[in-house]
């Protein structure tokens with residue numbers, strides 16, 4: 001009885017792997033994919049009801065007035081009270097013209113390497129990318145160069161740019177590749193990330209950079225997490241990619257996703273790297289990317305979004 005009770009509380013999940021997924025994907029690839037406008041509208045409504053992305057995607061003067069307590073979504077017991085200084089950094093409302101039209105969300109999967117999808121990705125009205133990915137000429141053929149929104153976790157600023165404590169020039173130069181993009185930072189996920197995110201903000205505004213920092217609203221991140229949990233994604237935290245796809249499904253009329261394939265072989269049995277730019281694997285036990293993939297795949301099959309897995313010619 002105790003074992004059954006244990007399994008009920010902490011169920012053991014077997015994550016799907018490519019051996020199960022590839023045949024299913026190949027079967028479906030043979031069919032003509034069609035966008036299903038009513039299914040997309042239905043899903044948009046679900047996201048609107050749970051998470052109100054058009055108002056809560058980012059911290060704004062409207063949703064985060066001075067004096068508001070903002071609870072960190074990655075830590076219990078800590079909150080930040082919005083003061084005049086922080087408030088002055090928020091845009092009045094979400095700074096995009098909504099609804100966005102054609103959005104492409106680009107994950108960092110190794111499936112993009114040699115995909116020749118760059119041109120196709122750049123044809124979108126709005127391109128979203130994850131975690132300040134490399135976009136140099138060496139990759140543009142496969143991943144494009146356009147970017148309207150790119151996420152940056154404070155941990156990246158720590159690892160790659162020494163918390164911006166020393167020279168900030170390298171950082172300012174590196175982000176030039178994102179042109180006029182918004183840099184979307186989860187400043188209120190962990191207490192330690194707030195100061196770092198504000199530093200990124202000031203670094204870029206002080207030099208008059210074209211990129212603008214906006215901060216993720218932790219209530220939005222928390223609600224999106226709950227939404228997917230209710231659909232069976234069991235992970236400590238959702239991946240950045242799934243957050244972005246969820247936001248895109250709510251904010252955009254059409255969504256296509258690239259680079260979402262958390263498996264070690266492609267559809268034709270060829271080994272691929274984890275990222276299109278390196279093969280550093282994610283920490284285990286943090287995300288549940290194969291489960292996330294299955295949910296995205298279901299949305300592809302229902303015509304809610306289109307997932308590009310093959311090369312683009």
Ligand code: CTP
Pocket residue numbers: 106107108109110111130131153238239240241242259260261262263273274275282287289
């Ligand atoms: N991704 C994927 N398949 C891969 C690699 C990445 O589907 N082989 C998606 C995931 O949704 C991921 C996103 O692309 O969130 C960005 O990739 P990456 O920068 O590697 O994200 P992580 O560092 O693993 O983590 P996080 O999601 O916490 O930012």
